Every structure is written in C-alpha cells, then in structure tokens.
Amino acid sequence: MGAREGATVGEASDESVVITEETTGSGFTALRHEWNALSRRANQTLPFQTWEWMWQWWKHMGDRHGLAILIARRRDRLVGVAPFTLRDAATPVRVRTLRFLGSEVTDELDFIGDGADARIVWRFLSESRRRWRWNLLDLWEFPSESPSVAAVEAWARSVLRRRCLAQLVDGLEVHLPSEYSKYWMGLTPRMRAKIRTSERRTQDRFGSLSLDVATSPRDVPAALKEYLRIQKARWEQEPTGLYHRLEYCDFLRDVSVALATRGLTRIFKLSGDGQTLGLALCFGTSGRTLSYGIATDPALRHLEIGFQLVNRVIRTEIARGQRVLDFLRGREQYKSRFGARPKQVVRLRVAESGLAGRLAAMLH
Template sequence: FEISDYLDLIVAEGHEETFGERLLDHASAQSDDELHVMDLYNLRAASRTLAALPTLAGTRGWRQETQELQPCPSIALPDDWDVFLERLDKRQRHEVRRKLRRGEGDEEAIEWSIVGPQADIQVEIDSFLALMREDERKAKFLSEPMVRQFRLSLAAAHAAGWLQLAFLTVDGRRAAGYANFDYLNRIWVYNTGIAPRFAALSPGWILLARLIEWSIRHGREAFDFMRGNEAYKSQWGGVSQPIYRLSLTRPEV
C-alpha cells in the first residue's frame, strides 16, 4: 500500500454484495491462526467495498474499524480552460498566466509533449526516472525493486493505452516530466520529476498547466492528484477526499 495510492477489491459492478458474502464465508471457514483480521488499505471514499463490506461483516459478528488516512485532492474539470482559470484564487490565476507568458516569450525554446503509442517506452521511462532522481528524496525512494515496479507498471499502462507520460523541454533538454494514468475519463497523477537547474523557468508549473488544459480540451471530467496534501494541489483547485483503512476482525469463537 506504500506505492499504490488507491487500492480495492476488483469486483464486477452489481456483484459487490454477493462477492462480499462469499469472501466473508471463506474467511470465517479458516482457522484463527490462518486468518484473524482482514486489513484493507487506501480505499477511496466512493469505494463500493467500503459501502458494502462493513454491513455484511457486522451481520456475521465481525468487529469493524474504519480509519481515515491521507487526503487525496482532485479537480472537477469544467468544459473550458478560461472557466477553470476563473475558479482559481486571484493570485494563483495571475501566477499561472504570468508563468505561461514567460515560458512562451523566453529566449529558450520551451515545448511540451505526451509520449505517443509508437515510442520506445523503456527509453522514455528511463528519461523520466532520471528526472525523478534529481530530487534527493525520490532518488532514495527509487530502490532497485521500486524501479522494476515502475518499469512494469508504466510499460503495461502504455501498452493498454492508459499511460500519459509527458515531458517539458527547454532547448531540447528535458526539464520536467509527469507520469499520469488516463483512465475512466480521468487523469490520475502518479509521479513527477523536475530538473532543479531549470527551476527559474517553473517547468513543473508550466507542464502541469498544459496537462490540465489538455485534459479540459479532451473532455476529461477530473484531474486527480491522488495521495498527499502538498500545498500546490489546493492552489490548483484540488478538493480533498480522504482514503480509508478498513479493518475487519473475526468474532471470538
């Protein structure tokens, strides 16, 4: 649960109650040594598991505890970029417009793009990981097993058409990157990488603005920052919904 912002049981819609009943029946049939507690982490507020499973468990005498974990801000996107900007705080709106104008008028060529379906995705992932490693904290996070997980996850999403891997370049040099998932008409922000040497140009802000603008123009309904309460998420209009931990403890025999 440390690397997956959202987790849940994978159940066909409309079958949550039947699945929950059979899951609890199976769990109850195990010895107490084999299964005493079911611990479900990072359930979204809208999770059907969170809605159905506690009630089903309660009828079987299971003790339940729900714990609020981290906030997960997301932006409900309007149909128009200018409408989105008007929703922002006046100061934030001014900063966004100023940085975009500066990027467009700078002597250095600033461009951005989304990696296409024909790209050599492992090369692009390597480039993104290199940007992540420019942050000391993220460099420590990128252990060998974590890098392997990144490669597998991003490559699988790319093959399925769900990866939005975007880069901003300054005179052809990559200055910022966003690894997002484009799924269920929603953009899910997974991770970012920014080169500190380009900080004066605000490459992360410019790329984020372009990605939100792209999402609006392509009819996405939400831009989900996922876990974390970093200040920039609320500055961009993110509204927090918590994720939850659901613990179910079987009754004493």
C-alpha cells in the same frame, strides 16, 4: 472456523456462486482476459484495478507476500475477484495480514466485480478466513463511494464481532470545464500571475517550450527513464524512499508499458532548448486523468517548473475532453492552487481478538 464465522444472514448464500482460490503465478496469468472483461462490465475502469497493474505489482514487489486471490463464478462465468495477498510477520507468534495486491503504492483499490453484491464480498471474506486464518485484515484505500466499504464493515461486526477501524485518506481532484478559457479564469489572479511569471522566466532561459506526450509502448520506456532519473535526483537526500528501490522503479517501468498497450498511460514531457525540464506520469480512462507523479529538475527549482507543467497538462486534457484531473492521495498546497477539490479514500483495518490480532494491529 468457529460457529461465529459460518454463514450469516448477511451472506445469505447464492448457491449458484462458487468460490475458488488462485495461489500460483500461472493461474494468475490465466485470469488476465476474464479479469479485464469483468472490470469493464462492472465499470471499474481505473488502471489501478486492471489485471496489468496487479500482475506487475506482484511480479516486482510481491516477493515477501503470498498470492491469495479468490475467484467467484456463477455457472462458470466470472462474477468477482478478491485480489488478496498474504504476509507473515517474523514474530514468535504467527501474525498474518491479508491485503489487496498493490497496497501502499496504489490508490483506490477494491474487489473486482459488482461491488453492490454484498453477498459475494461476505463470501470472499469468510472464505479468506477459513482458508488462510489471517489475524489482520488491512484493505487499503477503497473509493469512498464503494459499496464494498459497508459490506466489509458489516461482515466484521457480524462475523468477527469486531469493528473496522476506518481511516479516511485525503486527496484532491480538479473538475475540468469544457473550455480551457473557463478553467483559466477560474484560477485566482495570484495563481495566474505565478504561472505566467514561471513561463516567462523559463522562456528567457530556454527559449520556446514544448510539451510532448508519450502514450505508445514504443515511446513510454524512454520517457519513463527520464522521469525516474529526475525523481531519483529530487529524492537523493532520502535514500530510503520509493524511487531508490529498484523493484519499485522496475514496477513503474513495466506497468507503464503494459498499460500503454491499452491506451491508459500518458507521460507529459516539458522541454526547452533540447533539455527536459519536467515530466508528469499520468494514467487515465475516458473522462478521468490520474496524476501519479510529477518530476521536475531540482536544479531548476527556482523556476517553479511544476506550475507550468501541470497547467499545460490540464490544458491538454481539457482539449481532449477529460472531465477530471485526479491528483490522488495527499493534500499538498500546490494542488489546491489549481482549483482542486477535496476527495477521500478509505482504509479499513480489523484485527481478530487475542494476542496475535493485537500484535498484528501494533505492527501495522
């Protein structure tokens, strides 16, 4: 490491913090309980930041990545985790990218621990450069309010003498009132009419409709199997999509079951006359439900099943006291019709100077 990449004022050392690395699957496994306990202490309750989510991503989708987890301990107590992964591009010049575990299929990733402690974030970044000599730092989708964003940008300016490219990724979320009647009356008359029409036409064909929720490790696998079947049918014209990748489907299957053991998985199934009409794959914590995906039977597109499915999900979640339905990334028009408000996450990228850095930025 050159002089510019040594300790700086911004990472003024907390000598009581020791940084170590974990690059083996067995070591990753051993972190499970400490990792989740740290997440709870730091109030990082999103399922995407749990050990289970990261482990299942690594297990199923990390085959072309190197494990590069950094661990911060203060007097043997875990105080921070940098859940990094490395990937080398097949180019004549070595191009190495450092990312978070779970990138590309996960919203709202971050360092695990007290993100307000910029010193630990600086230590993580400097240690990652020293140990693995990456050319591109590409960190996907921090929550916009995360203090880690400012810490990463400051580190890049001070240590690399480079500016981060900050890409704002749009999303939408619905703020839920305490009563469904208030939510319903807050929708536009046109939207209420659309939902009623969809339900009436669907009931004319299938009779009474029911909404079931799979939450237990016993019930989730069957519900997810149906969800994947319908998603594959919906995307059959796009054979290169995620739902046609076996490793992604295996990841969703196993992570949904793993999170169900912690009460974080909710798969909603709308049925009529014994037939599955649509499913919503959700994950959640106290107060917040994350809508990861909606699957509706493509043969029933004319019935607009998705509108009534989402409406029933919202009604169910209001009844159990949830305050936000987060549609995650993407600003599809249908989300706005449910009263969703804009939100943003931040993707930070910074490449080192020189040929390898420029090549890394071009490849990503």
